[in-house]
Amino acid sequence: MDYFRFKHVYNAMFAMLAVTAFGTIGFYYTEDLSIFDAFWLTVITVLTVGYGDAVPEHAAGKMFALIIIPLGIGIVSYATGALATAMIEGELTKTFAKRRMSRVIAKLKDHVIVCGYGRVGEQVLEQLIHTETPTVVVDMQEQELPVNLPKYVHYIVGDATDDEILKNAGIERASGLVTTLPTDADNVFVTLTAKGMNKNLKVIARAEKEQTEDKLIRAGASRVINPSSIGGRQMVFSILKPVSVDYVNAMLHAGKRNYGIEEVKLDRDSPFINKTIGDLQIRTKYGVMILAIVRKEETNSNPEPEEKLLENDVMVIFGSNDSLKEFEKDAQAM
Structure with a gap:
């Protein structure tokens, strides 16, 4: 969380802790209470709850209450306003950011759409960023998406199987689509929908089961990738031909590539x-x-x-x- 962006919230929290500690110590000495009772009296006084079960009985305690009541009301009001402002500004910021991103996506052409940002989708996006390819990521969970994306990478929060979401991603103007959703059924559905909306689109689909690969090809996928199969072959080659595998990995994947x-x-x-x-x-x-x-x-x-x-x-x-x-x-x- 950015301190400067939420400094009012932090200041309010610090002030609340400070006035609570100040009140607890004050009532502890002026009313001769236990630490917990002094803390309880401070909280109900600062929050103006006033249950009636605990009140200052000594003159010194009443004088101290006259000091802490306006101080506490001011701090609580400040804290409430700071939290409300942070919440409203956060929602407004997200809303304006999404609208701005939608306008940018509407101008994209020959970009690549990545459906699903899981383990496979993350690797796909990494390679697209490496080649500086204009990209739109579609995923249901906004918190799963990376922060500080390059300016040529955009995202849409939504269901990739929804026609409207694909339209918002610019499916009619895209040159390619990579669907890496976790289930083969969803990948088949996205492939069928995408090819129906853009017949010239190159679709690369993920498949977990071998019997699904033919279905994806018939649905219009240009290529079908089975991560499990590729991973298995890589493991076998690493045993049988370790030097060759290490060389290829060093050339294509290591360092600055x-x-x-x-x-x-x-x-x-x-x-x-x-x-x-x-x-x-x-x-x-x-x-x-x-x-x-x-x-x-x-x-x-x-x-x-x-x-x-x-x-x-x-x-x-x-x-x-x-x-x-x-x-x-x-x-x-x-």
């Missing part, structure tokens, strides 16, 4: 078209490695230097982030 894999599509105006890999000297000039070339339905892994690049080829390349950016820029240059 200086290395990565990129897909580069060669458009009609690309200067790389009709040239061979050897002619372009890609490895020497850019320091990247061509892992594969995807051409229509065929994939050419580890292509030879004599391989000629054609229009609409998708090159899968590996290298440092700076090298990947330089290669992509030159490959798409006019």
Whole structure:
């Protein structure tokens, strides 16, 4: 909790404790009471309850009560106002923030929608933030969402299976949707709804059961990811091929993630078209490695230097982030 934002509440709490301690000590000495009875008399006096079971009986106690009553009323009034202000301002702040975010989301285009911010959704958002991809997160629990989000990441609190919520997330203008809801049934429903609202949308769906994967594909999912299956394979490879696994993890996941894999599509105006890999000297000039070339339905892994690049080829390349950016820029240059 921000101290400066809620300093009036903190000050009120401190003042209440101070006047309670002051009153307890005062009545303890002036009325010759026990600590608890003095505390009880102080509370009912400051809060102006006045049960009648305990009242000052000595002149010194009555004089002390004349001092503490107006002091207590003032502090209690201040504390009540501070709490009310904090509550009202908090709700107003949330309301205005949601309205402002809704206006920003309404202007987004080609963004990615993440449905569900659980363990898987958290990892998805982390990768999207790493690539600075405009993103809208949809989740039922606002408190589960991270704080201090980048300016290109927004969120909507609501049910991702609700058509209106998906519309508010800009489903018609989005380029992709990742549904990571905890149940396969919800992921199937979101996939069907999303594809019905945007047929060009690329949907990546989470599946917990293998038999659900076919259903998600039929529902329109472009890719289906089974975290349990991937995790199992990773564990097996970690036993059988630990050095290879450690190397890949070090390259793609460790530290500042200086290395990565990129897909580069060669458009009609690309200067790389009709040239061979050897002619372009890609490895020497850019320091990247061509892992594969995807051409229509065929994939050419580890292509030879004599391989000629054609229009609409998708090159899968590996290298440092700076090298990947330089290669992509030159490959798409006019």
